[in-house]
Amino acid sequence: MEHVSTSTLIITLVVMILVSAYFSGSETGMMTLNRYKLRHRAKNGHRGARRVEKLLRRPDLLISLVLIGNNLVNILASALATIVGMRLYGDAGVAIATGVLTFAVLIFAEVLPKTFAALYPEKVAYPSSVLLGPLKIIMMPLVWLMNTITHLLMRMVGIKTDSAMSAALSKEELRTIVYESRSLISRRNQDMLLSVLDLEKVNVDDIMVPRNEVVGININDEWKSIARQLSHSPHGRIVLYRDSLDDAVGMLRVREAWRMMTEKKEFTKENLLRAADEIYYVPEGTPLNVQLVKFQRNKKKVGLVVDEYGDIKGLVTIEDILEEIVGDFTTSMSPSLAEEVMPQNDGSVLIEGSANVREINKAFNWHLPEEEARTINGMLLEVLEEIPQAGTRVHINHYDIDILDVQDNMVKQIKITPQKSIKESVGR
Incomplete structure (x- = not known):
């Protein structure tokens, strides 16, 4: 050098x-x-x-x-x-x-x-x-x-060198990516993507129409009563049963019934039963992502949810599952969440007893218990283990719940006031 x-x-x-x-x-x-x-x-x-x-x-x-x-x-x-x-x-x-x-x-x-x-x-x-x-x-x-x-x-030193790291994303990691893509994905599309990821966390029990609200026609009724119910039915499909919903005999497409009504010779109970589709049963607790695939494979749109004993618990449709992804359809006959809740100036919220607990949690970012009950009324009955009286105050998961109205053994309206600590933690 x-x-x-x-x-x-x-x-x-x-x-x-x-x-x-x-x-x-x-x-x-x-x-x-x-x-x-x-x-x-x-x-x-x-x-x-x-x-x-x-x-x-x-x-x-x-x-x-x-x-x-x-x-x-x-x-x-x-x-x-x-x-x-x-x-x-x-x-x-x-x-x-x-x-x-x-x-x-x-x-x-x-x-x-x-x-x-x-x-x-x-x-x-x-x-x-x-x-x-x-x-x-x-x-x-x-x-x-x-x-x-x-x-x-x-x-x-015992370190494996043949194990390659997977490049696949877990669902939680994918959820984080969706959250961080707000500048590139619209809020509506972001909510839809997150809803798809949540399908496996929600089962048919959470979205089904409860048994007491299932609309059906007793095939043993008088013929005029059957015809009147078909004429005024707001649904595309309706359950046919004998005396009790547990004895369901078919799922009738109302459009097919209207066609038969125009052909009076064919409009009979026997032909109604013949035109009805076979009942499709859905086991309770089936995750929505699984049920959506089953609806597709079996080419079905409606199913009756049954428990382990075969008793009917409610009714679920493919539209109910799609609404979990894209939001409520304008054709839905059920009351919307906006009709069931009323936020107050003091931070409390008036809620109907029939409101869905999971939807309430999702809308307000709350943490009300939703494992054992579907509605607000069911949640309160599960916690109290008795039918409460109007004026009762309940404290659940840092929420003060005032029961305002009780009718027909059901809680009709409540007022929920989240504690300040919850609001602050959610805001952070």
Whole structure:
């Protein structure tokens, strides 16, 4: 090195720091890239994305390549800095060169390039892949050797090296991605995506029409009564039964009945039963995502929910499941949530006893118990284990509940006042 001028050594040292910055920035840029955006761009033919995706198929080899290059350059820079320091300042130049080089490497070869790469990974990773690809081929023997030694050492201490990390997202991780995409996805579409993810948490018991609200026709009634019920039915399908809903005999399409009514010769009880579809039964507790698939496979739109003893608990339709995803349809005959709740100026909320507990929790971000009961009335009866009187106050999960009206052994209206601590925790 004696015949090499000091200025040449300084220039070479600066080049080494720049090369070190390239390796540092490339490593951070490659590892910070959004893998799903990268995959999308690669599928659309982006050349840079394709090069990077190829390199990231074996991240262990890529890291080895970058670290080998970075360490070789830094060691060479350290040797050159020592020579330059001794030429300029003698023995004291070693300490001076060490301090100056450490500062320069930290700022210009580590912090600055890595910060820029973390902020703009695509601007760093795509261009750097042009050089890293051929460099990986050239240095493959050394990279392979280093990787083999590393794996052997890891196995010696009991670390498995053959278990690859899955790139698949869990549902909670996917939920987080949807939440963080508010600037790119409309609120309505975001709610729909989250509702799809929640389908497995909701079962048919939560959305079914309760048994006492199921509309049906007793086939043993007088013929005029049957015809009148069919003429005034607001539903597309209606249950036919004999005396009791437990003796359901068919599911009649009202449109088919109207067609038969225009052909008076065919409009008889026997023909009604013949035109009715076979009852499709749904076991209680079936998750909505499972039931949606079953409706599709069996080409059914309506089912009667039954318990373990075969007793009918209610009725569920494919429209009920779709409403869980897209929201209430305008054709729904059931009262909407807006009709069942009335927020007050003091922070309390007046709620009808027939309101769905899960919908209330979802709308107000509350945590009322919804495991054992579907409606507000059912929740209160489950907690109190008796029919309460009007004026009773109940405290459930940090909520003060005042029972305002009780009729026909049912809670008709309540007032819920969340405690301040709950409001503040939700706001945070």
